[in-house]
Amino acid sequence: xxxxxxxxxxxxxxxxxxxxxxxxxxxxxxxxxxxxxxxxxxxxxxxxxxxxxxxxxxxxxxxxxxxxxxxxxxxxxxxxxxxxxxxxxxxxxxxxxxxxxxxxxxxxxxxxxxxxxxxxxxxxxxxxxxxxxxxxxxxxxxxxxxxxxxxxxxxxxxxxxxxxxxxxxxxxxxxxxxxxxxxxxxxxxxxxxxxxxxxxxxxxxxxxxxxxxxxxxxxxxxxxxxxxxxxxxxxxxxxxxxxxxxxxxxxxxxxxxxxxxxxxxxxxxxxxxxxxxxxxxxxxxxxxxxxxxxxxxxxxxxxxxxxxxxxxxxxxxxxxxxxxxxxxxxxxxxxxxxxxxxxxxxxxxxxxxxxxxxxxxxxxxxxxxxxxxxxxxxxxxxxxxxxxxxxxxxxxxxxxxxxxxxxxxxxxxxxxxxxxxxxxxxxxxxxxxxxxxxxxxxxxxxxxxxxxxxxxxxxxxxxxxxxxxxxxxxxxxxxxxxxxxxxxxxxxxxxxxxxxxxxxxxxxxxxxxxxxxxxxxxxxxxxxxxxxxxxxxxxxxxxxxxxxxxxxxxxxxxxxxxxxxxxxxxxxxxxxxxxxxxxxxxxxxxxxxxxxxxx
Amino acid sequence: xxxxxxxxxxxxxxxxxxxxxxxxxxxxxxxxxxxxxxxxxxxxxxxxxxxxxxxxxxxxxxxxxxxxxxxxxxxxxxxxxxxxxxxxxxxxxxxxxxxxxxxxxxxxxxxxxxxxxxxxxxxxxxxxxxxxxxxxxxxxxxxxxxxxxxxxxxxxxxxxxxxxxxxxxxxxxxxxxxxxxxxxxxxxxxxxxxxxxxxxxxxxxxxxxxxxxxxxxxxxxxxxxxxxxxxxxxxxxxxxxxxxxx
Amino acid sequence: xxxxxxxxxxxxxxxxxxxxxxxxxxxxxxxxxxxxxxxxxxxxxxxxxxxxxxxxxxxxxxxxxxxxxxxxxxxxxxxxxxxxxxxxxxxxxxxxxxxxxxxxxxxxxxxxxxxxxxxxxxxxxxxxxxxxxxxxxx
Numbered sequence: 001x002x003x004x005x006x007x008x009x010x011x012x013x014x015x016x017x018x019x020x021x022x023x024x025x026x027x028x029x030x031x032x033x034x035x036x037x038x039x040x041x042x043x044x045x046x047x048x049x050x051x052x053x054x055x056x057x058x059x060x061x062x063x064x065x066x067x068x069x070x071x072x073x074x075x076x077x078x079x080x081x082x083x084x085x086x087x088x089x090x091x092x093x094x095x096x097x098x099x100x101x102x103x104x105x106x107x108x109x110x111x112x113x114x115x116x117x118x119x120x121x122x123x124x125x126x127x128x129x130x131x132x133x134x135x136x137x138x139x140x141x142x143x144x145x146x147x148x149x150x151x152x153x154x155x156x157x158x159x160x161x162x163x164x165x166x167x168x169x170x171x172x173x174x175x176x177x178x179x180x181x182x183x184x185x186x187x188x189x190x191x192x193x194x195x196x197x198x199x200x201x202x203x204x205x206x207x208x209x210x211x212x213x214x215x216x217x218x219x220x221x222x223x224x225x226x227x228x229x230x231x232x233x234x235x236x237x238x239x240x241x242x243x244x245x246x247x248x249x250x251x252x253x254x255x256x257x258x259x260x261x262x263x264x265x266x267x268x269x270x271x272x273x274x275x276x277x278x279x280x281x282x283x284x285x286x287x288x289x290x291x292x293x294x295x296x297x298x299x300x301x302x303x304x305x306x307x308x309x310x311x312x313x314x315x316x317x318x319x320x321x322x323x324x325x326x327x328x329x330x331x332x333x334x335x336x337x338x339x340x341x342x343x344x345x346x347x348x349x350x351x352x353x354x355x356x357x358x359x360x361x362x363x364x365x366x367x368x369x370x371x372x373x374x375x376x377x378x379x380x381x382x383x384x385x386x387x388x389x390x391x392x393x394x395x396x397x398x399x400x401x402x403x404x405x406x407x408x409x410x411x412x413x414x415x416x417x418x419x420x421x422x423x424x425x426x427x428x429x430x431x432x433x434x435x436x437x438x439x440x441x442x443x444x445x446x447x448x449x450x451x452x453x454x455x456x457x458x459x460x461x462x463x464x465x466x467x468x469x470x471x472x473x474x475x476x477x478x479x480x481x482x483x484x485x486x487x488x489x490x491x492x493x494x495x496x497x498x499x500x501x502x503x504x505x506x507x508x509x510x511x512x513x514x515x516x517x518x519x520x521x522x523x524x525x526x527x528x529x530x531x532x533x534x535x536x537x538x539x540x541x542x543x544x545x546x547x548x549x550x551x552x553x554x555x556x557x558x559x560x561x562x563x564x565x566x567x568x569x570x571x572x573x574x575x576x577x578x579x580x581x582x583x584x585x586x587x588x589x590x591x592x593x594x595x596x597x598x599x
Numbered sequence: 600x601x602x603x604x605x606x607x608x609x610x611x612x613x614x615x616x617x618x619x620x621x622x623x624x625x626x627x628x629x630x631x632x633x634x635x636x637x638x639x640x641x642x643x644x645x646x647x648x649x650x651x652x653x654x655x656x657x658x659x660x661x662x663x664x665x666x667x668x669x670x671x672x673x674x675x676x677x678x679x680x681x682x683x684x685x686x687x688x689x690x691x692x693x694x695x696x697x698x699x700x701x702x703x704x705x706x707x708x709x710x711x712x713x714x715x716x717x718x719x720x721x722x723x724x725x726x727x728x729x730x731x732x733x734x735x736x737x738x739x740x741x742x743x744x745x746x747x748x749x750x751x752x753x754x755x756x757x758x759x760x761x762x763x764x765x766x767x768x769x770x771x772x773x774x775x776x777x778x779x780x781x782x783x784x785x786x787x788x789x790x791x792x793x794x795x796x797x798x799x800x801x802x803x804x805x806x807x808x809x810x811x812x813x814x815x816x817x818x819x820x821x822x823x824x825x826x827x828x829x830x831x832x833x834x835x836x837x838x839x840x841x842x843x844x845x
Numbered sequence: 846x847x848x849x850x851x852x853x854x855x856x857x858x859x860x861x862x863x864x865x866x867x868x869x870x871x872x873x874x875x876x877x878x879x880x881x882x883x884x885x886x887x888x889x890x891x892x893x894x895x896x897x898x899x900x901x902x903x904x905x906x907x908x909x910x911x912x913x914x915x916x917x918x919x920x921x922x923x924x925x926x927x928x929x930x931x932x933x934x935x936x937x938x939x940x941x942x943x944x945x946x947x948x949x950x951x952x953x954x955x956x957x958x959x960x961x962x963x964x965x966x967x968x969x970x971x972x973x974x975x976x977x978x979x980x981x982x983x
Binding site for chain 2: 043046047091094098099103104107109130141142144145176206207238239446489490491494495497498499
């Protein structure tokens with residue numbers, strides 16, 4: 001059978017659109033479908049604020065960007081992928097500039113860069129403080145140029161069609177009408193973003209429910225490094241809205257209830273009046289979040305109406321600087337928390353922000369399942385390792401979006417047709433979605449189960465984890481899953497049935513949550529964003545590997561390991577503050593390994 | 600938790616109704632709850648069949664536009680406490696066909712957006728090896744305001760011209776066209792002129808100015824349109840007097 | 846409606862709401878807009894009135910006096926007062942809108958909106974002053 005399209009992309013955010021454009025440019029004869037459950041300009045890429053890193057300053061180099069990324073990832077990054085990434089990042093950002101992205105400029109007209117947490121040199125390109133917004137809209141509007149890109153707006157993908165050992169398309173619901181259709185293709189690229197909604201406090205939008213990760217997991221391909229969840233240290237309580245790192249890179253201070261800049265107690269340097277690279281408030285996100293938890297344990301946080309918070313102090317920057325460099329921060333605080341940063345302290349707490357883990361792919365976005373690719377936050381290449389540096393995620397979308405697009409285009413021009421087996425699978429899926437999920441009588445409300453799952457994740461898989469809490473979490477999740485079978489769906493309409501969508505999303509989230517807790521339980525060390533109080537040290541002997549979670553036939557997760565690719569930077573200790581000034585790309589002093597262990 | 604507020608929510612179930620009706624619910628309204636939180640409360644605890652769009656709840660994705668007490672607003676940026684004890688009426692955005700409950704179809708805008716060529720149009724693309732197109736901060740400021748559009752459609756809901764004549768291309772599409780016209784890297788102003796200087800283009804606008812008033816991102820589409828009217832008129836005169844020379 | 850059509854299962858059944866003829870009574874902004882548009886009728890009336898005045902002057906003293914007494918009748922007087930108010934409103938909204946359409950650059954900076962509007966008002970004041978001076982001189 002002839003497939004509907006040559007390549008189908010699930011998700012229309014930064015990664016999906018970049019991949020679609022890459023395919024259209026590589027081979028203008030290919031027919032491309034972008035299937036997204038929301039209109040592309042609503043994708044969560046739009047909310048990214050800080051910036052995108054690309055080494056262009058004359059005193060900067062690719063090796064330094066690579067080292068910062070590898071050290072920031074606590075050596076769990078695949079170094080060949082990082083080397084490719086830092087090399088292509090500036091080119092991709094420049095390409096975006098050519099497509100019209102309004103990067104902020106120096107007075108002479110050249111692109112400006114600014115400092116960012118975890119980066120030793122200034123290399124973060126930015127578009128005021130709405131970088132993700134401008135990038136997404138530039139990509140979306142540029143994609144309108146290519147007539148070979150057909151969009152399926154507000155179509156919700158529920159399953160990947162797999163037959164004869166390769167991916168052959170997807171099954172999706174046209175939300176507006178309720179039709180369930182197969183969209184067959186020669187290659188499938190997953191770009192559905194992260195899964196922050198499995199946690200209660202997150203910067204993520206309601207649409208970030210780990211759809212692509214769960215789809216790949218159910219299709220038989222493994223998820224990688226799912227235990228690494230990045231907390232952003234400064235999110236507004238209750239709403240979880242992100243207060244961008246740029247507020248700190250412009251000079252904000254984090255203070256506890258005594259007005260003390262507490263980060264100096266946690267090996268993050270000594271406080272200076274102006275921001276210092278890789279020190280104090282510009283340290284990496286995981287260390288800052290962990291500092292909050294420790295302050296909380298010491299009772300030095302402030303008790304707010306939605307839980308404990310610390311304060312972000314921007315008052316000393318002055319109204320002029322705030323309004324020119326970080327106006328969105330001021331707008332957000334006033335609109336959603338009734339706080340004016342110019343005169344008041346902003347209450348903040350760590351919130352879940354990014355998922356380092358995801359669908360296991362190689363350096364070209366290909367999963368072990370032929371025909372299936374993944375890019376962006378959905379995927380794990382891995383260039384972020386155990387902890388992602390700020391401003392590395394946006395160029396990741398572009399670099400690997402382009403690579404995966406080109407790889408998928410090349411694959412799609414080699415593959416012939418779609419096998420008849422997909423017809424039966426589509427029918428099966430149609431029955432599940434149409435009959436089993438419409439007007440379902442039961443006793444459990446979706447919101448209750450979702451709340452239970454989120455509470456379990458917060459308690460078991462928070463910033464600090466223990467084996468006991470994780471094991472308990474697995475049990476609790478199993479109970480939630482059992483209750484999920486008794487779900488009630490009141491909405492029996494076919495037209496834009498958002499309750500059915502919520503139920504499907506909850507199913508995806510339960511899968512993903514289970515893989516996260518299982519991976520965390522099996523990793524008995526502390527590295528980057530995964531901190532075990534019962535195993536507080538980093539263990540390069542046993543765990544310098546990625547965890548791969550496979551789905552067993554009975555639905556339970558099985559964890560295996562894959563060694564990390566090390567090329568030029570042998571594992572060393574992650575240092576910040578004054579120590580970082582002495583460290584560097586070739587310095588391995590203070591290594592946690594016995595000599596000679598570097599691979 | 601503070602007081603409660605009565606929410607009157609528009610419902611439209613196309614398989615069962617041919618008109619829209621209203622449901623009334625009491626929801627709590629603490630100081631920092633927005634209308635969206637109220638709708639989520641109804642959906643999570645009272646009536647799971649209520650359907651509406653939302654995503655980022657921080658005013659940047661543009662999904663959650665609805666008519667709140669007669670005015671087009673982003674429901675993630677409208678505090679419930681400002682309207683307590685109510686009743687607060689929430690309806691779908693005006694001037695768009697309603698698919699279901701509070702969800703409207705914006706396909707018309709998506710087609711119009713494509714027609715104004717909202718991308719950089721150049722005769723010759725500079726190769727990447729030659730670096731970036733230079734653009735000073737002043738040149739960036741020329742079009743920056745118009746690039747802030749989040750496509751929330753509040754301007755279309757507020758525009759009476761679009762309501763009376765759905766062929767009108769609309770404020771956001773013209774603002775986005777201007778964003779590219781004024782970008783010093785773009786050379787496609789002439790191509791956009793053809794689309795925009797039709798009757799259903801900029802000349803349909805009579806400068807009511809409501810679009811600018813409701814825009815949550817201060818894009819000022821009305822200003823963009825009026826400026827473009829001057830440009831378009833000058834272009835028309837130029838082609839009239841100098842058909843080959845312009 | 847002549848009965849609802851027989852839709853197939855997945856056909857969209859959108860609700861299209863008609864805009865009321867009285868949409869402009871819906872809010873103060875809309876009402877102010879319609880008043881602004883209506884003010885052009887009064888501008889037209891003043892143009893006609895001016896032409897009639899010129900004609901009366903050209904036709905001699907008697908016609909001119911007759912025209913003046915006609916102008917003084919209550920109906921015309923009220924009409925002219927109302928028209929004058931609408932004219933002021935028209936001018937105000939026009940000058941307010943002018944800077945939105947005219948973006949003037951002096952070197953690299955933009956001339957602020959208040960200056961452009963102010964310039965219009967100033968020109969109006971100067972023109973009025975000149976006309977008053979001419980009228981009072983003659």
